[in-house]
Structure formats: C-alpha cells, structure tokens
Amino acid sequence: MNPLMSAEQAVLGAALLDPEQLTHLEWLAADHFYRPVHQALFAALRKLRNDGHPAPSAAGPLPLSWVTDAVEEAGQHVRGLTAAYAHTLIQACPRTEHAPVYGRMVLEGAIHRTVAQHAIRLHQAARADAVQGEVEGAVRTADVLTGVLTDLARRWGTDPRPVPPTAGPSAATHIPPPAQSGQVAEDERFLLAVLAEQPGAMGEVVAWLRPGDFADPTHGQLYRCLGALHHRGEPIDRITLLWEAQRRGLLADGTVSSEQLTAIWEGMVPGSADWFGQRVMRSSVTRTAAASARAIRTLGLSPARRTPQSVVSHPPLGRSPGPWQGGPPGGGRGLPP
Structure with missing residues (x-):
C-alpha cells in the first residue's frame, strides 16, 4: 500500500464526508496531489464550497448532492471519475477530524x-x-x-x-566523463606549477579557490600547502612547497610522491593562474x-x-x-x- 496515495484518498474522503474540513485545509492546493483525478476532485470540492453550495451549511445529514455535484464538476476536467470511486474515497478515510494530518502528508x-x-x-x-x-x-x-x-x-x-x-x-x-578527466588533471597540474613558479600568483586565486575544488586529493593537499605559505607570507617555490609538504607529513604517509611532484614541475607551461584556476573551479x-x-x-x-x-x-x-x-x-x- 502506498502511504501517499492512502493520504490523498483519506483527505478527499474526509472532505466528502464533512465539507467543514475544507476550512482546515486552506493551505492545501489541488496541485499538491499526485494523481490528476485527486487534483480535479479537490479543486471541485473547493469550488463548490466557494460558490455557496448548500451542503456545507445544511442542518442534519449531509445531502447526497455534495458528492454527486463534486464528481460531476471534477468530471469536466478529468476522465474516469465515477461515483463509485467517490465511495471508495469515503471508505478510505478513517476519521474525518484527521483531515489536516492527511493533508500535511499530501503536502509533504x-x-x-x-x-x-x-x-x-x-x-x-x-x-x-x-x-x-x-x-x-x-x-x-x-x-x-x-x-x-x-x-x-x-x-x-x-x-x-x-x-x-x-x-x-x-x-x-x-564525475565528469572520462574525456574530461584527463584534461581536469592536466589543468590542476598546470595551475600548481604556475602557482609555485610565478611570484604573486597565489594572490590571483587564493580568495575563491579552495583545496576541495581539486578533483585529485593530492593536488588539493599541495594547494593547501601553497595556501599556508601564502598565508604566512613566506616565499613560494618548488622547494618551499616541498618543505611544507614534508612538514605536514604528506611525503611520509605517501599522500604525495616524488613522481607526482616531478610531473608537476616538468609540465610547467606559460599561463595565468587566474585562467587555470577558473578551469579548475568550473570542473x-x-x-x-x-x-x-x-x-x-x-x-x-x-x-x-x-x-x-x-x-x-x-x-x-x-x-x-x-x-x-x-x-x-x-x-x-x-x-x-
């Protein structure tokens, strides 16, 4: 049994049994219902009440016209709704006074x-x-x-x-398709090389690029080392970067290898840190x-x-x-x- 469908049936059954419950459901809209037939019926019930249907104010037993008129009104906007289904909805409502609770489930x-x-x-x-x-x-x-x-x-x-x-x-x-993955890693290596080799390059990206923006966690750790050097006002180059990585234990625990650092240094190309940073950020x-x-x-x-x-x-x-x-x-x- 689908709990959401049961809630939709129950709230409609409550409104069919007791039109007064609609006053407690002003916050519920027809398009909150999942099934089109339920949307149409709830809209019809609200329209009948707003148009002054006599059933809500009737003394004694609820007139049958409340149900039949609602089915007729809803039937103008959706196919397949019958009086028999309205009876099913009424049976699906355990307690009419719980209509606001059922309505909240529908809203959720x-x-x-x-x-x-x-x-x-x-x-x-x-x-x-x-x-x-x-x-x-x-x-x-x-x-x-x-x-x-x-x-x-x-x-x-x-x-x-x-x-x-x-x-x-x-x-x-x-993550992005394989065709992009190689380019992303290359952009990250180029950026790190530019940051380590060009004085002042960190100032172009440090305000908005973060270690977590790197797809390769190792690249993110190296960028964090560069950021720490920049934050402390220390010189930045490949030697100070290597030293910072060692201080942080990245070499000892295998997070960064000499092969990875060599690939970064040897892959150095002329370029702007801001431009490479934007490519890393877009990824x-x-x-x-x-x-x-x-x-x-x-x-x-x-x-x-x-x-x-x-x-x-x-x-x-x-x-x-x-x-x-x-x-x-x-x-x-x-x-x-």
Whole structure:
C-alpha cells in the first residue's frame, strides 16, 4: 500500500464526508496531489464550497448532492471519475477530524516531488555543462534549486543547513566523463606549477579557490600547502612547497610522491593562474552540482518516511562568487593556514 496515495484518498474522503474540513485545509492546493483525478476532485470540492453550495451549511445529514455535484464538476476536467470511486474515497478515510494530518502528508509528498524534480534538472545541467566545459547552466539551475529549498524551509519553520553527503559506492562514477578527466588533471597540474613558479600568483586565486575544488586529493593537499605559505607570507617555490609538504607529513604517509611532484614541475607551461584556476573551479562546480543533485534527489524520492526538514536540509549549493560569476577579485574567503 502506498502511504501517499492512502493520504490523498483519506483527505478527499474526509472532505466528502464533512465539507467543514475544507476550512482546515486552506493551505492545501489541488496541485499538491499526485494523481490528476485527486487534483480535479479537490479543486471541485473547493469550488463548490466557494460558490455557496448548500451542503456545507445544511442542518442534519449531509445531502447526497455534495458528492454527486463534486464528481460531476471534477468530471469536466478529468476522465474516469465515477461515483463509485467517490465511495471508495469515503471508505478510505478513517476519521474525518484527521483531515489536516492527511493533508500535511499530501503536502509533504508534493515537497518531495518538487525537490526531486529540481534536483534532476540540476543533475542534467551539471552533466551537460561538464561535457561542454561550461558552468553557467549548472549555476543557474543550482540557484533555482537553492531558492526552492530556502522557500520550503521558511514555510516549514526551519533553516536550510548542510547534511553529510550520502555515502554510496558509485560516487566515482558520477564525475565528469572520462574525456574530461584527463584534461581536469592536466589543468590542476598546470595551475600548481604556475602557482609555485610565478611570484604573486597565489594572490590571483587564493580568495575563491579552495583545496576541495581539486578533483585529485593530492593536488588539493599541495594547494593547501601553497595556501599556508601564502598565508604566512613566506616565499613560494618548488622547494618551499616541498618543505611544507614534508612538514605536514604528506611525503611520509605517501599522500604525495616524488613522481607526482616531478610531473608537476616538468609540465610547467606559460599561463595565468587566474585562467587555470577558473578551469579548475568550473570542473569543481559541475562535480559539486551533480553530487548535490543526487543527494537531494535521494532525499526527495526515498521511500523512507522523511520529514520536510530532512528534505530541505540540503547539501551546500552556494559558493563565494568566482570570476565566472562576476565576483570581485579577493571578495571570497581565503585559505586557512
């Protein structure tokens, strides 16, 4: 038995049995129902009440016309609705006074579907942007999803807050396509080489690029070392970077190998730290957008009974404005030491 379908049937059955229950469901809309026939019937019941149908104010037993008129009105907008199904709805309602509770369940189901739909769009935009090497579509779609989640959170009396990402064995399969992976790693190596070889290059990216934006964790650790040197005002070159990596135990524990460092130094090409940084960030945005979309979609579509708070408590979608979003240089958050 589908709990959501049972809730939809129960709230409609309550309204058919007791029109007064509609006064307790002003916050529920027809499009909150999943089945079109339920949407049409709820809209019909509300219309009859607003148009002054005599049943809600009738003394004594409820006139049968309340049910038949509702079925007739709804039948103008949807096919297949019969009086027999209205009787099924009435039987599906355990207690009419619980209509607000049933309505809340219907609303929660609508929230889950809304979040899941927007998350699917974000995932599609992120994948399309990853293939094209762009980020604008994913950023726009993420902004829309963030607005939806914030609005839902406000209505439910809670604040959107990050939750730990759901663990899954397929996380590595959802990064940008293989054709992009080699280019992403190359961009990261080029950026690290430029940062280590060009004086002042860290100042171009430190305000908005973070270690977690690197696809390769080793590259992220090396960038963290560069950020620490920059934060302390120490000289930056390949020797000081190597020293900082050693101080942090990255060489001893195997996080960084000499082969990886050699590949970075030998791959040095002329270029701008800002330009390579933007390429690294664009890749990070699409990966983050896809991961957030999967996590939010999982919450929205999970068969487990989840509260609206757990759905709107979404993984972080926003970032400090980067150059691709028109953010001012130095306007973001710098690296910690």
